[in-house]
Amino acid sequence: MIESNGPSLVIGLGNPGPEYERTRHNVGFLVADVLAERVGGRFAVHKKSGADLLQARLDGRQVLIAKPRTYMNLSGRPVAALAKFFSVPAEQVIVVHDELDLPFGAIRLKQGGGEGGHNGLRSISQALTTKDYLRTRIGIGRPPGRQDPADYVLKPFAAPERKEVPVIVEQAADAVELLLKRGLVDAQNQLH
Numbered sequence: 001m002i003e004s005n006g007p008s009l010v011i012g013l014g015n016p017g018p019e020y021e022r023t024r025h026n027v028g029f030l031v032a033d034v035l036a037e038r039v040g041g042r043f044a045v046h047k048k049s050g051a052d053l054l055q056a057r058l059d060g061r062q063v064l065i066a067k068p069r070t071y072m073n074l075s076g077r078p079v080a081a082l083a084k085f086f087s088v089p090a091e092q093v094i095v096v097h098d099e100l101d102l103p104f105g106a107i108r109l110k111q112g113g114g115e116g117g118h119n120g121l122r123s124i125s126q127a128l129t130t131k132d133y134l135r136t137r138i139g140i141g142r143p144p145g146r147q148d149p150a151d152y153v154l155k156p157f158a159a160p161e162r163k164e165v166p167v168i169v170e171q172a173a174d175a176v177e178l179l180l181k182r183g184l185v186d187a188q189n190q191l192h
Contacts, residue, residue, distance in 0.1 A: 007062035009088045013097040013120045024140040025153040028096040034173040049081035059181045073119035076127025093133040102139025105168045
């Protein structure tokens with residue numbers, strides 16, 4: 001279990017707007033939506049941070065589920081504003097994001113580490129002034145051929161992938177809940 005009397009902050013990463021809704025880069029938003037559905041809550045704009053926010057209880061503990069309303073590369077500002085407003089230390093922040101370096105559908109948990117060229121993570125690391133936050137990484141695989149990774153992440157999932165996305169998103173939401181309930185090491189042992 002993540003130790004703290006205070007809330008944990010779960011950040012689903014994505015880009016705002018309908019043109020990005022079904023893209024690989026928005027898988028974090030999809031997981032946040034599933035978590036919101038599970039707790040029966042709705043997102044509302046948190047004016048002090050510029051994020052969509054849902055305050056809920058998950059497994060008996062207070063959890064803040066958020067989706068920054070900024071573009072991915074500017075995610076750090078709203079994440080840091082939420083962490084500051086609700087007094088959530090970086091070790092209690094869980095960022096849910098797409099990961100090029102994992103095969104499609106793989107889900108991995110970790111704390112800290114590099115950003116691997118992910119502009120959302122880079123922005124969050126800079127704004128929190130640490131890389132020591134938790135991550136729920138959702139594999140989207142590498143782009144085919146010589147396609148630019150920046151273009152690849154902004155493209156919709158391919159037809160065969162689209163059928164699997166709902167299951168993967170549910171599994172990633174399960175991983176977030178497991179992380180909240182059991183803590184990083186136990187959750188990793190069970191998931192990996």
